[in-house]
Amino acid sequence: MTSAQISPRTTAEPTSLTTRSLAPDLARGAMLLLIALANIPWYLWGAEQRDLSQHPVDGSTLDRAVQTVMLIAVDARSYPMFAALFGYGIWQLYSRQAAAGTPHREARALLRRRHWWMVAFGGVHALLLWAGDIVGAYGLVGLVLVALFIDRADRTLRTWAIVLTSVLLAAGVLALISAALLAAAGADLGASGQVGVDTGVAEPSYLASVLDRVVTWAVGAPAQAFLTGTIPTAVLVGILAARHRLLEEPERHLPLLRRTAVVGIAVGWLGGAVTAAQHLDLWGIPAALDWGFLFLQTSTGLLGGLGYVALFGLLAARLRRRERGPGRVAWALQAVGKRSLTSYLAQSVLMAPLLAAWGFGLGAELSSATAALVAVGVWLLTVGLACWLESAGRRGPAERALRRLAYRR
Structure with a gap:
């Protein structure tokens, strides 16, 4: 009998809505607000942008204040937070299967499915609405990390996490120093280019926007997953x-948290403040050297996201x-967190037709x-x-579909 044949009968049932832990869902619920804030500047297709961020290069004093807060506390911080919670959920699912007596091979097969x-969900999400989908990227990371690390010792995971975090932070600092030295040397770097990611939001034809989104997602999802290294870490x-x-059990780990x-x-906020100052042209460093701040923003964003989870x-x-x-309030946030995939997709259902040129x-x-x-x-x-779904005792439709497909029942 094959693994595919026995999986539906040997895997444990998903966690019920009433037995889930408070903290992860509470964090997911609040995190989705940060994701909505992080994504919406990409829909401002009538504004001029530069390579440093998706935020417009001009605006009122209030607009500048909003951009500054976003760069310090939201941008490149929400997705590492989501990634840490995603990893937390991977182990919860895997350990629950082990506790129910599911063979490790079958538990890994469940995670693999x-x-x-998730990759498929992300592709459909990009096809229909949003090229910046992150669900597919997380699915790709999950495939690789489960295969490489799920049964490895704590010491191995800890070593890799420390090494990767150190490398990312060092790269961010070195990139910033390089940009500052080039600026001091007066290097002729030319003009800064515009943001080169075509998410299809400025395309008035929906059919033409589909091609833009799919191409961008096909390249961007693997890049989001592995290029910066923040999500795997x-x-x-x-x-x-x-x-x-x-x-x-947060009460047992209060000092660490x-x-x-x-x-x-x-x-995270310090790195974001440095980047925000560059966005406001306070450093006197040419916009062509914005790349030196991008590495710093993503590397410090990793620590900022982990800090939010704690x-x-x-x-x-x-x-x-x-x-x-x-x-x-906590009950409402937890309700959103229990349905984080549905809530995340619902943001695109609401935002894309309202804001995109084809809508x-x-x-x-x-x-x-x-x-x-x-x-x-x-x-x-x-x-x-x-x-409303929580009051009715119902899962989100996306969660229900994903569980049915993964568990094959």
């Missing part, structure tokens, strides 16, 4: 954290000590400040959807 289907840290139940939150957020672990520990329970085209009319308001509004709509 799940991650291949965050996933490894997430797996390691799940092995020690840092978010399921506090250190991670303080150091991670401090480094912060929500601390918040969950505090909420669990309350006699009255988590409260309505209502409002992206050409918005500024950074008004776009941020739209992002918050879209996220609030997904919160309402998740709360």
